[in-house]
Amino acid sequence: MNYTTLQLAKITNSQLIGNENLHVQSIAYDSRIIFSTIDTAFIALNSFKNSGEKYINDVIEKGVCIIISAHQIFDHPNITWIITENTTHFLQKLAKYHFENCHLKSIGITGSNGKTIVKEWLYQCLWDEFPTVKSPKSFNSQIGLPLSLLQIEKKHQLGIFEVGISKPGEMKILEEIFSPEIGILTHIGTAHSINFESEKEIIDEKLKLFKESRVIIFNGDNDLLYSTLTQLYSDRILISYGKNPRNSYHLLSDWSTSANDIKVKHNEEEFSFPVKVRTEAIVLNALCVIAVLKYFNFNLDKIVSKLNAIKSVEMRLESVEGTRNNLIINDSFNLDIDSLQIAYQFIKEYQKDRKVLILTDIIDVKEEPEVLYPFVAKLTNEQNFDKIFLVGNKITKYSELFSNEVLCFETTEELIDNQELNKIENAIILLKGARKFEIDRLKLTLELQKHDTVLEVNLNNMLHNINVHKALLKPETKVMAMVKADSYGLGGYEIAEFLQHHRIDYLGVAFVDEGIDLRKKGITVPIMVMNPEQQSYNSIIDFNLEPEIYSLRVLKQFTDKLQEKGVETRYPVHIKLETGMHRLGFKSWELDELILLLSQKNLVVKSIFSHLSSADDEDQKEYTLNQIKVFTQNSDKIISALKYPVLRHILNSSGIANYTDFQFDMVRIGIGMVGISPNKTIEKQLKSAVSLKTVISQISEIKEGESVGYNRKFIANSSTKVATIPVGYADGIPRLIGNGVGKFGVHKVLKPIIGNICMDMIMLDLGDLVANEGDEVIIFNENPSLKEFSSYCNTIPYEVLTSISRRVKRVYIKD
Numbered sequence: 037m038n039y040t041t042l043q044l045a046k047i048t049n050s051q052l053i054g055n056e057n058l059h060v061q062s063i064a065y066d067s068r069i070i071f072s073t074i075d076t077a078f079i080a081l082n083s084f085k086n087s088g089e090k091y092i093n094d095v096i097e098k099g100v101c102i103i104i105s106a107h108q109i110f111d112h113p114n115i116t117w118i119i120t121e122n123t124t125h126f127l128q129k130l131a132k133y134h135f136e137n138c139h140l141k142s143i144g145i146t147g148s149n150g151k152t153i154v155k156e157w158l159y160q161c162l163w164d165e166f167p168t169v170k171s172p173k174s175f176n177s178q179i180g181l182p183l184s185l186l187q188i189e190k191k192h193q194l195g196i197f198e199v200g201i202s203k204p205g206e207m208k209i210l211e212e213i214f215s216p217e218i219g220i221l222t223h224i225g226t227a228h229s230i231n232f233e234s235e236k237e238i239i240d241e242k243l244k245l246f247k248e249s250r251v252i253i254f255n256g257d258n259d260l261l262y263s264t265l266t267q268l269y270s271d272r273i274l275i276s277y278g279k280n281p282r283n284s285y286h287l288l289s290d291w292s293t294s295a296n297d298i299k300v301k302h303n304e305e306e307f308s309f310p311v312k313v314r315t316e317a318i319v320l321n322a323l324c325v326i327a328v329l330k331y332f333n334f335n336l337d338k339i340v341s342k343l344n345a346i347k348s349v350e351m352r353l354e355s356v357e358g359t360r361n362n363l364i365i366n367d368s369f370n371l372d373i374d375s376l377q378i379a380y381q382f383i384k385e386y387q388k389d390r391k392v393l394i395l396t397d398i399i400d401v402k403e404e405p406e407v408l409y410p411f412v413a414k415l416t417n418e419q420n421f422d423k424i425f426l427v428g429n430k431i432t433k434y435s436e437l438f439s440n441e442v443l444c445f446e447t448t449e450e451l452i453d454n455q456e457l458n459k460i461e462n463a464i465i466l467l468k469g470a471r472k473f474e475i476d477r478l479k480l481t482l483e484l485q486k487h488d489t490v491l492e493v494n495l496n497n498m499l500h501n502i503n504v505h506k507a508l509l510k511p512e513t514k515v516m517a518m519v520k521a522d523s524y525g526l527g528g529y530e531i532a533e534f535l536q537h538h539r540i541d542y543l544g545v546a547f548v549d550e551g552i553d554l555r556k557k558g559i560t561v562p563i564m565v566m567n568p569e570q571q572s573y574n575s576i577i578d579f580n581l582e583p584e585i586y587s588l589r590v591l592k593q594f595t596d597k598l599q600e601k602g603v604e605t606r607y608p609v610h611i612k613l614e615t616g617m618h619r620l621g622f623k624s625w626e627l628d629e630l631i632l633l634l635s636q637k638n639l640v641v642k643s644i645f646s647h648l649s650s651a652d653d654e655d656q657k658e659y660t661l662n663q664i665k666v667f668t669q670n671s672d673k674i675i676s677a678l679k680y681p682v683l684r685h686i687l688n689s690s691g692i693a694n695y696t697d698f699q700f701d702m703v704r705i706g707i708g709m710v711g712i713s714p715n716k717t718i719e720k721q722l723k724s725a726v727s728l729k730t731v732i733s734q735i736s737e738i739k740e741g742e743s744v745g746y747n748r749k750f751i752a753n754s755s756t757k758v759a760t761i762p763v764g765y766a767d768g769i770p771r772l773i774g775n776g777v778g779k780f781g782v783h784k785v786l787k788p789i790i791g792n793i794c795m796d797m798i799m800l801d802l803g804d805l806v807a808n809e810g811d812e813v814i815i816f817n818e819n820p821s822l823k824e825f826s827s828y829c830n831t832i833p834y835e836v837l838t839s840i841s842r843r844v845k846r847v848y849i850k851d
């Protein structure tokens with residue numbers, strides 16, 4: 037897009053204060069990821085959780101001088117303001133105008149799953165036929181769709197956009213902005229169904245997108261969808277695909293077992309196409325792409341060659357711990373300008389001292405090298421890498437355009453053989469390479485010893501889970517994330533860093549060491565320490581940690597230490613009240629003395645809190661309500677004596693779910709982040725954030741009467757297949773779940789553990805399941821879930837997570 041400030045104000049009916057003639061080529065909405073401030077306007081979007089206006093000062097500091105906002109928060113001659121009542125509506129109005137005036141062929145994709153994959157695959161098949169624009173990542177929401185549409189430029193002939201909704205009424209708004217000529221509906225599932233009464237309601241809502249479409253291409257396996265759509269839109273060109281024979285394109289062979297290409301029938305024509313990975317979703321998404329390409333009149337040979345060239349769409353970036361305290365971000369799945377920008381955004385979230393980039397030639401893009409590489413260099417120069425490794429004979433020709441220390445290599449081998457890589461320390465290393473360079477191989481040089489068994493933490497799901505809990509609370513209620521015991525064994529720093537980036541209010545740790553570790557690695561949010569040991573008061577103060585004060589003894593000792601160290605300012609502390617847990621805390625009869633001491637000492641009480649013993653237990657409601665009552669009375673008493681504002685909090689994750697009314701000023705979330713809740717309705721909305729997985733080391737056939745494992749505890753009563761996996765009790769899998777008690781997922785089917793669990797290995801009975809050595813085994817994630825796994829172990833998820841031993845590598849995933 038390219039509009040002047042005056043045009044923007046006119047198009048959207050907004051008020052302009054300042055310069056009428058500034059050009060705006062992009063609109064930034066997140067103050068943290070502004071790449072370039074030239075011709076950029078910042079839009080202060082407001083959500084029910086947050087106001088974008090808080091960040092206006094940040095972006096002005098970065099150099100942005102055009103602000104779109106509901107309020108002009110100050111007056112300055114260099115800042116131009118576009119004032120609009122509702123910034124979301126502004127974006128939507130502008131996008132509608134922009135789309136309508138660009139006149140390009142458009143594809144709109146909606147559905148519960150598969151939108152992003154189908155969009156990316158279509159893009160890969162079509163970009164060299166027409167200049168094409170697509171939604172970045174999975175931008176498809178009330179804000180994401182308008183931002184995507186604003187990326188359309190004059191040169192584009194085709195636009196492929198995702199449209200996502202999560203609540204009734206949303207599609208109407210999006211359909212008014214964007215009415216695609218070709219509509220695609222990928223799949224109707226239960227995702228987001230929590231906000232809808234029925235399947236019918238979801239279908240009706242989604243179908244609104246196609247009001248103006250000429251062609252509708254849809255997965256026709258769902259009966260209700262099929263009948264609704266064919267009736268409602270009988271006057272359009274309808275093309276359906278799926279497993280059911282009524283569809284225009286339907287699968288003939290049993291795709292899941294047949295080793296050959298997948299057979300499809302279309303009208304009277306039969307043809308087959310190649311698919312390497314076969315899950316139902318992948319096969320159906322491929323079928324959808326075929327239907328679109330056929331509609332574009334591609335012949336079969338061309339379609340097959342396009343499908344063969346499709347690269348898998350890995351939308352996620354992996355981060356792994358490397359040698360020499362490096363953190364490696366591996367994004368070697370695809371390389372284009374979009375994905376490069378996304379990767380640059382991603383690494384901004386880390387606070388490592390040094391940043392290193394490994395970047396290869398970019399292939400498969402239309403731009404000429406003399407346009408492409410200077411642009412790449414400009415984008416890269418804004419990121420301030422300490423060192424850049426360029427690989428390939430094209431990009432290295434432009435090495436002098438990169439303003440940092442640059443090393444050039446013709447091939448990946450040359451780079452591996454070079455010793456420079458081994459000199460990198462304490463850095464974040466971004467690997468970004470086109471597939472043919474196989475820079476994946478560098479991971480071997482850079483990474484610590486790799487294990488097949490990993491505990492994978494999905495940080496986006498964790499954030500989603502926090503937001504599900506936050507949605508239950510008042511917008512002003514603060515959230516403390518409990519990251520004690522290394523975030524329940526998942527890794528303290530990685531999680532704290534991510535939460536800090538997403539502006540968590542407080543962190544809670546158990547011991548001072550944990551807090552020090554976070555501070556040393558750059559965590560600056562307030563941290564409460566629940567067990568401040570006497571020996572560690574010095575460090576508490578040196579590292580600006582906030583102790584929980586739970587007794588008169590601790591209060592006196594800590595204030596003595598403050599005096600001894602000559603701390604002048606009033607030091608922040610948290611007062612813990614005993615209300616029924618009988619663990620730590622001030623009892624009711626100690627309050628008078630507490631209040632007296634607090635008023636004399638060099639302290640400021642940041643918060644008063646207590647802990648519920650049974651918030652997850654319906655039968656203990658009366659006890660819990662009594663705890664809350666005691667807490668209210670006793671904290672009231674202290675606060676009225678202190679005469680300054682103090683935060684109060686008592687709810688943990690299950691408290692948030694079951695006793696929302698007693699949220700006070702803050703809540704403390706722990707296990708809820710992982711995806712566990714005592715409340716079924718809430719748990720349904722949560723996503724599993726942790727999975728423990730490994731791979732099959734060996735598969736053996738055993739005959740009737742043969743035994744498996746130590747002491748021959750399993751004897752086969754007929755011949756069967758046994759899979760050995762490389763985890764055992766030394767990894768934290770309790771020995772008591774051997775001999776049929778526990779079951780792990782292999783190809784989504786639960787298979788029982790047989791025989792005794794060994795120190796480093798476990799055997800599973802595969803029965804007649806088709807599986808190969810090297811295939812993935814899920815110890816817990818969705819099937820079995822963490823809760824199910826915990827019940828095999830006769831314990832609770834908390835103990836399971838904190839028992840996974842240190843030798844299991846933690847891997848963090850962000851979308």
Ligand SMILES: *Cc1c(COP(=O)(O)O)cnc(C)c1O
Nearest residue numbers: 518647688689704705706707708
């Ligand atoms: C661990 C802890 C929490 C978090 O509990 P969850 O059940 O994991 O939500 C909250 N408050 C205190 C005092 C804790 O120790």
